Amino acid sequence: MAKLLEAEGLVKAFGGMIAVNKVDFHINEGEILGLIGPNGAGKTTLFNLISGYLRPDAGLVNFGGKRISGLRPYHICHAGIARTFQASKNFPDMSVRENALIGAIFGKPGTSRERAEAETDEILAFVGLAEYADRAVTDIPLAGRKHLEVARALATKPIVLMLDELMAGLNPTEVGEAMELVKRIRASGVTVLMIEHVMKAIMNICDRVIALHHGSLIAEGAPQEIARDAQVIEVYLGGV
Numbered sequence: 001m002a003k004l005l006e007a008e009g010l011v012k013a014f015g016g017m018i019a020v021n022k023v024d025f026h027i028n029e030g031e032i033l034g035l036i037g038p039n040g041a042g043k044t045t046l047f048n049l050i051s052g053y054l055r056p057d058a059g060l061v062n063f064g065g066k067r068i069s070g071l072r073p074y075h076i077c078h079a080g081i082a083r084t085f086q087a088s089k090n091f092p093d094m095s096v097r098e099n100a101l102i103g104a105i106f107g108k109p110g111t112s113r114e115r116a117e118a119e120t121d122e123i124l125a126f127v128g129l130a131e132y133a134d135r136a137v138t139d140i141p142l143a144g145r146k147h148l149e150v151a152r153a154l155a156t157k158p159i160v161l162m163l164d165e166l167m168a169g170l171n172p173t174e175v176g177e178a179m180e181l182v183k184r185i186r187a188s189g190v191t192v193l194m195i196e197h198v199m200k201a202i203m204n205i206c207d208r209v210i211a212l213h214h215g216s217l218i219a220e221g222a223p224q225e226i227a228r229d230a231q232v233i234e235v236y237l238g239g240v
Helices: 043-051 071-081 096-106 113-126 141-154 172-186 199-204 225-230 232-234
Strands: 005-016 019-029 034-035 056-064 081-083 160-164 191-195 208-213 216-221
Touching: 005 191, 005 232, 019 056, 019 160, 019 216, 034 043, 034 172, 034 199, 034 216, 034 225, 043 081, 043 160, 043 191, 071 081, 071 160, 071 172, 096 113, 096 141, 113 216, 141 160, 172 191, 172 199, 172 232, 191 199, 199 225, 208 225, 208 232, 216 232, 225 232
Parallel strands: 034 191, 034 208, 081 160, 160 191
Antiparallel strands: 005 019, 005 056, 208 216
């Protein structure tokens, strides 16, 4: 597999606290890569460095062979990297369709309104939100709001999609539906990097997993290998 995205020696500190500490990792084209670690491990900070919301203090990120670290978030989005957030960033005063349409219009420069609207309806159907298209965001359940975040990100036509705890707060049925959605996204040709605490998802849909602790990479490998890793068990799985 070709390496699509690579991070080399990434460092980010906030005052005296090092949130990301000399992290090296890569994502292969077409894979689902899981990112795990206890709260405060630096997972979301790493997402923010990749997507341009933060600038690294040291190190770099390459995407498709080109350096993207230091670029503004919209430049990185236009290059083909989209993300969701732990807490939904949907626009509550807009309909579901309007929320997704924003991604289609602004995610790729030059998209016509007519084409963006057609693509939006296709994406809402893809993520299972077609029946909610004309509803206000506040009128749909949590799982729907999370899927809407995914829809808006997909509307930007990403090459890599970064999912930040898509399954947090969902019941077992909704988790299963979210897992199937992630698999459909990969089958559509999009590479996925996902932060997730739901180990059922990590074990069943990820090709590889990387684990962070105190900002440092402590393990990398297939899900089954990570589940047996002594350090991961100690710091993340509770020593069981």
